[in-house]
Amino acid sequence: MEIVLVLLIGILYASGIFMLLRRSMVKLLIGLTLLGNGANLLIFLLGGITKGKPPVIDTAAKLFTDVYADPVPQALILTAIVISFGLQAFAIVLLKRVYVLVNSDDLDDLNTPEEEDI
Amino acid sequence: MLAAVLSGLIVSILYIPFGKYLKDRLSICVSFLPIALFAYFASFIPTIRDGGHITFHYPWVPSLGINLDFHLDGLSLLFSLLITGIGSLVFLYAAPYLKGHRYLDRFYAYLSLFMAAMLGLVLADNVLLLFIFWELTSISSFFLIGFNNDNADSRKSSLIALGITGGGGFLLMAGLILMGHLSGSYSIQEMLGANEYLKGHALYGWILALVFAGAFTKSAQFPFHFWLPGAMKAPTPVSAYLHSATMVKAGIYLLARLNPVLGGTDYWMYPLVIIGGVTMLYSAFHSLFRTDLKAILAYSTIAALGILVFLIGIGTPESLLAASVFILVHALYKASLFLTTGVIDHETGTRDVTRLSGLRKVLWPLSIAGILAALSSAGVPLTFGFIGKDLIYEATLHTVGVLPIVLTALALLTNVLVLYAGFLAGIKPFTGPLPQNLTQVHLPNALMWGAPLVLALLGLLFGCLPFLADDALLNPAAHAMLQAPIGTSLKIWHGFNTVLLLSGITLVSGVLLYVIRKPSQRSLASIERFNAWSPRHLFGKVAQYSKAFSRRYTHTLHNGFLRVYLLRIIVFAVLLLAFRLFTGGPIRLTLDQLSPVSVYEIIVAAILIAAIFLAVTTSSRLTAVVATSVIGYCICLQFVFYSAPDLAMTQFSIDTLTVVLFVLVLFRLPPFLNLANRLTRIRDWTVASAFGAVISLIAIQVLNQPFDGAVSRFYGDNAYTLAKGKNVVNVILVDFRGFDTLFEIVVLSIAAIGVFSLLKLRLNASEKE
Numbered sequence: 001m002e003i004v005l006v007l008l009i010g011i012l013y014a015s016g017i018f019m020l021l022r023r024s025m026v027k028l029l030i031g032l033t034l035l036g037n038g039a040n041l042l043i044f045l046l047g048g049i050t051k052g053k054p055p056v057i058d059t060a061a062k063l064f065t066d067v068y069a070d071p072v073p074q075a076l077i078l079t080a081i082v083i084s085f086g087l088q089a090f091a092i093v094l095l096k097r098v099y100v101l102v103n104s105d106d107l108d109d110l111n112t113p114e115e116e117d118i
Numbered sequence: 119m120l121a122a123v124l125s126g127l128i129v130s131i132l133y134i135p136f137g138k139y140l141k142d143r144l145s146i147c148v149s150f151l152p153i154a155l156f157a158y159f160a161s162f163i164p165t166i167r168d169g170g171h172i173t174f175h176y177p178w179v180p181s182l183g184i185n186l187d188f189h190l191d192g193l194s195l196l197f198s199l200l201i202t203g204i205g206s207l208v209f210l211y212a213a214p215y216l217k218g219h220r221y222l223d224r225f226y227a228y229l230s231l232f233m234a235a236m237l238g239l240v241l242a243d244n245v246l247l248l249f250i251f252w253e254l255t256s257i258s259s260f261f262l263i264g265f266n267n268d269n270a271d272s273r274k275s276s277l278i279a280l281g282i283t284g285g286g287g288f289l290l291m292a293g294l295i296l297m298g299h300l301s302g303s304y305s306i307q308e309m310l311g312a313n314e315y316l317k318g319h320a321l322y323g324w325i326l327a328l329v330f331a332g333a334f335t336k337s338a339q340f341p342f343h344f345w346l347p348g349a350m351k352a353p354t355p356v357s358a359y360l361h362s363a364t365m366v367k368a369g370i371y372l373l374a375r376l377n378p379v380l381g382g383t384d385y386w387m388y389p390l391v392i393i394g395g396v397t398m399l400y401s402a403f404h405s406l407f408r409t410d411l412k413a414i415l416a417y418s419t420i421a422a423l424g425i426l427v428f429l430i431g432i433g434t435p436e437s438l439l440a441a442s443v444f445i446l447v448h449a450l451y452k453a454s455l456f457l458t459t460g461v462i463d464h465e466t467g468t469r470d471v472t473r474l475s476g477l478r479k480v481l482w483p484l485s486i487a488g489i490l491a492a493l494s495s496a497g498v499p500l501t502f503g504f505i506g507k508d509l510i511y512e513a514t515l516h517t518v519g520v521l522p523i524v525l526t527a528l529a530l531l532t533n534v535l536v537l538y539a540g541f542l543a544g545i546k547p548f549t550g551p552l553p554q555n556l557t558q559v560h561l562p563n564a565l566m567w568g569a570p571l572v573l574a575l576l577g578l579l580f581g582c583l584p585f586l587a588d589d590a591l592l593n594p595a596a597h598a599m600l601q602a603p604i605g606t607s608l609k610i611w612h613g614f615n616t617v618l619l620l621s622g623i624t625l626v627s628g629v630l631l632y633v634i635r636k637p638s639q640r641s642l643a644s645i646e647r648f649n650a651w652s653p654r655h656l657f658g659k660v661a662q663y664s665k666a667f668s669r670r671y672t673h674t675l676h677n678g679f680l681r682v683y684l685l686r687i688i689v690f691a692v693l694l695l696a697f698r699l700f701t702g703g704p705i706r707l708t709l710d711q712l713s714p715v716s717v718y719e720i721i722v723a724a725i726l727i728a729a730i731f732l733a734v735t736t737s738s739r740l741t742a743v744v745a746t747s748v749i750g751y752c753i754c755l756q757f758v759f760y761s762a763p764d765l766a767m768t769q770f771s772i773d774t775l776t777v778v779l780f781v782l783v784l785f786r787l788p789p790f791l792n793l794a795n796r797l798t799r800i801r802d803w804t805v806a807s808a809f810g811a812v813i814s815l816i817a818i819q820v821l822n823q824p825f826d827g828a829v830s831r832f833y834g835d836n837a838y839t840l841a842k843g844k845n846v847v848n849v850i851l852v853d854f855r856g857f858d859t860l861f862e863i864v865v866l867s868i869a870a871i872g873v874f875s876l877l878k879l880r881l882n883a884s885e886k887e
Contacts, residue, residue, distance in 0.1 A: 014810030
């Protein structure tokens with residue numbers, strides 16, 4: 001299964017980068033989301049994947065008695081998901097403002113001509 | 119001592135709040151500062167005369183070897199008295215000179231800052247401290263030279279001066295750090311003990327080259343001399359101060375100070391003698407062709423600096439005594455000539471020497487000052503300049519081999535030309551008939567003609583009674599340069615000998631030259647034909663090309679297109695990572711540890727890939743957003759399969775929220791336009807696929823590594839015992855790493871405020887919604 005996940009991560013990264021390189025701001029945002037998902041999955045995979053053993057201690061016990069999934073990457077990814085939501089929410093609203101002002105979705109329309117020979 | 123050095127800095131800071139009250143009549147009050155400092159330093163004369171020295175030590179940054187160490191010996195005292203003494207006169211002189219100027223307060227602030235920096239420079243014993251003051255003089259002189267900031271030439275000149283002296287300072291810093299590092303101490307007094315080690319070290323040549331670079335740029339030696347004539351754009355009191363006793367003498371001071379540490383070798387002597395010789399002859403010759411009084415003085419100043427470098431290079435006791443005498447001689451007559459020129463410029467409105475004559479009839483006290491200073495620069499008997507010139511010939515004659523003839527001839531020629539320049543600046547404007555247009559000229563405020571007169575009379579006084587300056591100042595100064603007693607003292611009369619003959623030849627040929635040659639605009643034009651080969655022109659070209667280069671470079675790398683930046687960063691990262699991957703050993707894949715694959719996992723992966731494909735290729739915005747959400751849910755399912763219920767829940771809710779937000783905000787936008795052409799898309803796909811492949815390969819490599827679960831075990835073992843929680847992920851987030859979560863909440867709150875304010879913001883009234 002790891003091989004399938006590695007493949008998925010590669011595809012997520014590649015398509016994320018491709019979308020980042022587009023001129024449309026919406027595509028840029030989608031690229032950002034894809035890249036974030038890819039990164040989360042990568043951390044998840046590298047922490048080692050375990051099926052059906054969540055890192056929750058049995059109600060009766062005080063310590064783990066069985067193997068359990070690694071909690072550290074999970075804690076990291078949880079933080080990452082929430083933060084990336086903050087970023088996306090801000091970016092989406094910002095994009096909306098820019099669209100209202102410039103009336104275009106094209107990043108190149110934001111470039112003002114540079115002043116020559118200051 | 120610390121207070122004395124810092125007082126100028128404090129005064130210049132006080133000008134920020136109180137400057138506006140000190141503008142008019144009160145501006146003269148600030149002159150008490152240099153006068154008080156002069157008295158303070160003069161009180162050390164008895165100690166220094168008796169062979170003593172004074173050391174002050176204040177720890178500042180001891181761990182870096184930077185201490186506020188000050189050392190007052192003969193050399194420092196000579197310079198301190200010149201800085202504060204001429205400083206006092208310049209402060210007094212500038213009050214009437216710049217009366218009513220709107221930036222008079224700023225002027226005094228810069229001047230105080232400059233004086234403090236100069237004092238610190240000549241008193242510092244720690245080389246790093248010395249460097250700090252060295253840079254401060256460059257910076258404050260930048261403001262002084264560019265004081266007339268509404269004049270483009272003035273701004274350009276100050277930039278050139280800062281560029282040259284700042285660049286030299288940069289090299290000097292390297293040299294000083296090298297010295298301190300090798301000798302094990304940053305104190306000059308302690309370096310004296312390590313001088314043999316330094317001179318024998320393999321890096322000695324580098325140290326010399328770096329220190330020379332600093333000294334030559336500061337003291338305007340050929341080929342860095344051209345900033346000095348440019349600096350004449352400054353108000354005349356500034357020129358008088360910077361170019362007679364302070365700024366340009368800093369390089370001379372440095373060489374004199376380091377002479378006992380680094381000097382006495384051929385590597386020290388020849389560069390100094392050659393560069394000093396070239397400079398003095400080149401610039402003395404140039405002064406022949408100038409018609410602007412200040413330009414004449416500028417070139418003769420460079421010549422004087424060349425003479426000083428030359429004398430320090432010779433390095434014999436006579437030459438060092440001659441150098442210390444000439445420092446004082448030159449400071450007195452050059453400051454006097456500059457101040458005289460300032461008055462002439464102020465009263466007549468011109469500095470063109472061809473249009474000035476006969477001013478003795480209207481400015482008679484000034485004419486005394488000018489003529490006395492010119493005589494001292496010529497070295498007429500009974501002026502201080504005579505003693506100075508005698509000593510120079512004495513020094514050149516007492517060298518070995520063929521040097522006496524060459525060096526004496528060089529000195530003779532330079533002295534003749536310097537005499538000519540001095541006469542042109544000090545005598546020419548006052549003699550001859552008074553032109554009709556100058557009859558209305560009247561004598562200015564007494565402070566303005568008094569200052570040059572005092573300096574010129576001092577030159578006469580020391581010329582008649584040389585012992586006044588000798589025991590107290592000049593011998594101790596030369597002693598400090600040599601670190602041994604000098605053994606000779608100054609005399610007016612040496613008897614009939616070669617030196618006297620040489621002095622006579624200088625005088626006669628100089629006066630003849632003055633009588634025969636008249637300055638004219640034609641000769642000025644004739645020398646300007648060579649401008650294309652002048653160092654100034656070459657430096658200008660270098661600056662121009664490097665500016666053009668950096669502009670092109672910036673425009674190429676920083677062209678304002680986000681995707682171009684991203685593309686470069688990604689390509690670079692791919693190359694770097696790929697290089698490391700392929701040089702780091704073979705890529706292996708061990709299949710035995712992998713977990714099995716089930717059918718439903720394959721189905722989810724297939725949906726995921728299909729959704730990605732749709733998101734990338736669709737031309738509908740809404741479809742793309744929906745496809746993105748499908749991707750998120752598929753990843754959510756992966757979390758479910760592999761024992762991460764918390765992640766699955768979070769991903770599910772966040773993904774839902776994102777889609778809602780996307781749709782709410784963006785559903786009105788038009789469909790995607792395909793803005794890229796085929797070639798761009800292929801290029802982007804190649805780069806993106808390469809990046810994806812590299813990441814996949816890294817993931818495979820990491821999977822092969824043995825995994826150390828110590829951190830995870832710690833949390834697993836202690837989640838319940840220490841934090842009383844059974845869901846380990848939650849315990850990590852809210853307990854073990856609770857502060858991280860707190861800051862995460864802060865970040866989210868900031869984002870929320872940002873979102874809210876962006877939605878509420880109305881940039882103009884017509885904007886609806």
